[in-house]
Amino acid sequence: MEISIIGSGYVGTTIAACFADVGHNVVNVDIDEEIVETLNSGNSPIHEPSLDERIEEHAGDRLRATTDYDAILDTDVTFLALSTPSTDDGHIDLSVMEAGAKSLGATLAEKDDYHLVVTKSTVVPTTTEEVIAPILEEHSGKTVGEDFDVGMNPEFLREGSAVDDFLDPDKVVLGSHTDRAAERLRGVFDPLLERAPDASLVETGIREAEMIKYANNAFLAAKISLVNDLANICKEYEVDTDEVLDAIGLDSRIGSEFLGAGVGWGGSCFPKDVAAIVAAARDVGYEPAMLDAAVEVNDNQPVRMLDILRDHADPDGARIAVLGLAFKPGTDDVRNSRAIPLIDALLDAGADVVGYDPVATENFRDKFPDLDYADSAESALDGADAALVVTDWDEFAALDDEFDAMADAVVVDGRNIVTRREGIVYESLV
Numbered sequence: 001m002e003i004s005i006i007g008s009g010y011v012g013t014t015i016a017a018c019f020a021d022v023g024h025n026v027v028n029v030d031i032d033e034e035i036v037e038t039l040n041s042g043n044s045p046i047h048e049p050s051l052d053e054r055i056e057e058h059a060g061d062r063l064r065a066t067t068d069y070d071a072i073l074d075t076d077v078t079f080l081a082l083s084t085p086s087t088d089d090g091h092i093d094l095s096v097m098e099a100g101a102k103s104l105g106a107t108l109a110e111k112d113d114y115h116l117v118v119t120k121s122t123v124v125p126t127t128t129e130e131v132i133a134p135i136l137e138e139h140s141g142k143t144v145g146e147d148f149d150v151g152m153n154p155e156f157l158r159e160g161s162a163v164d165d166f167l168d169p170d171k172v173v174l175g176s177h178t179d180r181a182a183e184r185l186r187g188v189f190d191p192l193l194e195r196a197p198d199a200s201l202v203e204t205g206i207r208e209a210e211m212i213k214y215a216n217n218a219f220l221a222a223k224i225s226l227v228n229d230l231a232n233i234c235k236e237y238e239v240d241t242d243e244v245l246d247a248i249g250l251d252s253r254i255g256s257e258f259l260g261a262g263v264g265w266g267g268s269c270f271p272k273d274v275a276a277i278v279a280a281a282r283d284v285g286y287e288p289a290m291l292d293a294a295v296e297v298n299d300n301q302p303v304r305m306l307d308i309l310r311d312h313a314d315p316d317g318a319r320i321a322v323l324g325l326a327f328k329p330g331t332d333d334v335r336n337s338r339a340i341p342l343i344d345a346l347l348d349a350g351a352d353v354v355g356y357d358p359v360a361t362e363n364f365r366d367k368f369p370d371l372d373y374a375d376s377a378e379s380a381l382d383g384a385d386a387a388l389v390v391t392d393w394d395e396f397a398a399l400d401d402e403f404d405a406m407a408d409a410v411v412v413d414g415r416n417i418v419t420r421r422e423g424i425v426y427e428s429l430v
């Protein structure tokens with residue numbers, strides 16, 4: 001099938017390379033010329049395991065990129081993979097989606113045959129039908145349901161394992177309203193589903209598909225917050241948190257994944273998506289008490305971590321090593337990293353902070369240009385009065401003698417990964 005993808009960021013690039021991999025011809029349309037050039041030269045504009053090889057293999061053949069929306073005219077289906085950030089009050093910001101839909105609509109005016117437009121981005125229920133479709137109609141002069149259809153296909157990939165997650169998903173969710181749209185969407189995913197026989201296919205309505213994405217992310221974020229709530233109680237009662245969580249994970253109704261207690265969830269999606277669905281709920285007069293609580297628990301984990309630090313060291317004037325700046329291991333992404341509220345609070349308290357991360361230092365430097373950065377965990381710890389472990393990188397779990405070089409070997413572990421031993425004052429957050 002001929003597929004066009006608008007937006008070649010994290011999601012657009014990954015799905016383009018993977019669609020090419022399963023045999024489709026794919027064109028990425030992005031306004032960023034550098035991204036387009038990078039893709040056309042066979043390289044990946046983002047860091048993601050096994051993406052480079054796929055782009056190198058398919059670029060110039062089944063995969064190409066352009067800044068020209070006219071490329072859409074030769075395709076059967078267009079995916080909108082544009083960013084959907086938050087406004088200051090937490091609502092979804094649709095301005096990028098609206099701009100993309102306008103350009104797409106104007107291009108579709110020139111298309112003679114039927115076309116399918118699929119929202120891949122995470123959008124609140126009704127957006128595809130009540131925002132995107134009317135823009136497409138206005139700018140193309142065509143009628144939805146007659147000349148073209150809209151659909152919704154939420155994405156569940158994770159950063160750091162995006163290619164594997166996309167090619168071997170738990171489920172594929174296809175939202176549509178007409179048989180014609182459903183059939184074309186199935187045609188896109190058939191070759192992928194043949195290669196991933198364990199994946200479930202969920203065919204549903206458009207607003208259901210939109211809500212499934214939020215329900216998925218909100219459930220996972222709330223699961224971590226509930227785990228953290230329980231872990232905080234464990235700590236107060238001096239109960240071994242790991243033993244409790246391992247045991248509850250054996251109940252198949254609970255499951256053992258996403259039970260990692262600690263300093264909480266960050267990243268480019270959980271915080272903005274939970275905020276967006278909470279704001280959308282309030283817009284229709286519903287108070288989402290569970291989701292509010294999930295956010296409150298998450299916001300409070302860094303505060304608890306600093307309280308624990310204060311039990312052992314006064315941050316004022318102290319040199320504090322922060323180990324881990326990425327929002328999770330395996331990525332250089334620092335968006336909404338838990339390190340941000342922690343470092344803000346440490347600086348407010350008068351601490352002299354030194355940060356270290358195996359790969360995310362440069363991205364963090366953009367946010368905190370004046371911070372002191374170390375080029376290894378060892379040098380961050382050298383002479384420090386205390387250390388906070390914020391990201392669960394394997395190399396932090398392996399630290400040992402390096403703690404002996406600290407002025408005071410106080411370690412507060414926000415991810416429960418450091419091995420407790422003689423000679424260090426060790427306290428885990430949970």
Ligand SMILES: NC(=O)C1=CN([C@@H]2O[C@H](COP(=O)(O)OP(=O)(O)OC[C@H]3O[C@@H](n4cnc5c(N)ncnc54)[C@H](O)[C@@H]3O)[C@@H](O)[C@H]2O)C=CC1
Pocket residue numbers: 006007008009010011012029030031032035081082083084096099100103120121122123155156157158159268269
């Ligand atoms: N990043 C992730 O891990 C996941 C993201 N999502 C959702 O997917 C959507 C896209 O997210 P990302 O790929 O992370 O965004 P991104 O910000 O990485 O990429 C967006 C791309 O769109 C391009 N762009 C902006 N305006 C444009 C226009 N008018 N025409 C053409 N291109 C334009 C930008 O240059 C950029 O390359 C969001 O709704 C996000 O919530 C869903 C699952 C996973």
Ligand SMILES: O=C(O)[C@H]1O[C@H](OP(=O)(O)OP(=O)(O)OC[C@H]2O[C@@H](n3ccc(=O)[nH]c3=O)[C@H](O)[C@@H]2O)[C@H](O)[C@@H](O)[C@@H]1O
Pocket residue numbers: 122155156157158159160217220224257258259260261262263264265266267268269270327328329
């Ligand atoms: O919508 C999205 O963009 C994506 O958001 C998350 O993926 P991602 O943000 O890449 O990373 P996760 O592995 O889910 O981790 C998110 C945050 O939760 C934290 N986390 C995760 C798991 C856990 O057990 N405990 C925990 O604190 C991580 O440290 C991280 O800060 C979802 O897992 C994806 O399914 C979804 O597609």
